[in-house]
Amino acid sequence: MPAAPRPHRAAHPRRRGAARAYSRPALSKGILTGADDASTIRLAPLPADVAQRTGVAAVSLDHGRREVLLDDGERVGYDGLVLATGARAATLTDIGSADPGAVETVLRDLDDARALAGRLVTRPRVLVVGGGVLGTEVASACVAAGCEVTVVGRDAPLLPQLGAHLADVVVAAARRHGVRFAHHEGGVRLRGAGPATTVDLADGRRFEADLVITAIGCRPNVEWLAGSGLLPARHRGGLAVDDRCRLVPGVVAAGDVAAFPGPTGHRRSPLWTSAIEQAGTAAAALLRADAAPLVPRPYFWTEQFGLALKACGALPVAGPPAVVDGDPDVGGALLRWPETTAVSINQRVPIARLRALALAG
């Protein structure tokens, strides 16, 4: 058991520079469109009793000695450890779908967003690889900047994430804004070395643009745990925790790096609200043996192509919804899939009401 209590510490592996914590959801929205800058998306500072170290990376873990080694050589001891090292952008190079020497543009952190916003000023023709939520949000920002945009990917846009009904709503809005879509189950390949401009789809179609943006998801930052004994052989899916976010005694994980157990096995859920829920559960589990398990209450939102969509409950949703209020084709609407999910589109609804609607039969 722990001896004397030690001060709370927060160290951030892999952080470039020493930026204060900021809102990542704002990157694909306000920062790209220029509505926000670094000062407006800054998050409230941590309480004064948290000793924070930024600009350093955790490079290895010795759980036997209960020490984290930082890249400046310091060893930080702990009684309890929270692994919250997040995720980074996945690349086509990572998955073997890029020619050697390809240089990819991704959107993951503030530096990425600033660089991309700078590129959009010249209104390049843009090709977004990946038709998930990030890909379509980026497409929306590019359209707003006056760019011609095509989204290509392996899956039908937004279908795996939202289900057919909601995907149709968003994709229809994107098409009205001039976005073109193409997908093939065989996936894509990035062609040529240097900054990417050419993408081949598995059906033989070739797409060319001034700027190619890779938005194919994220990968958990776990490599620094190699050698700690805590990293499973297969770790692309993140750190598999129990329903109290515990990895091993004295170590919990939360956020984009954690794979939480669910009906389909351990899955990462790299969303703002998942990170918040897991953080609370993880901290409680570290401090109390009788801490309650987490029952996730999924809450997802996206803003793109003039649509503000908020969803409480499971996604994707199958089949058509019941329309509670409004008209999905004209202005806002409130939709529900009984006992599963409730969605508001361009309608402000108290979150408690949306949650209640999701649960109602």
Place this chain on the structure above:
Amino acid sequence: MKITVDRDRCEGYGLCEERAPRLVHLDDDGELVVDVDEIPAERVAEAQDAARVCPVAALRIGA
């Protein structure tokens, strides 16, 4: 200490209300209402927690 809402930023996500239900709430139109003028001393940490979970950084806690 007071809670200030940037109305142009607030999208009505409601995460702040779930953290600090005695300090803020969304009304029937989904607009955020601040329920206290001065934050009681024992609830300042709760207010800061509410500000921290806002995905659009719309809340400020200050004098």
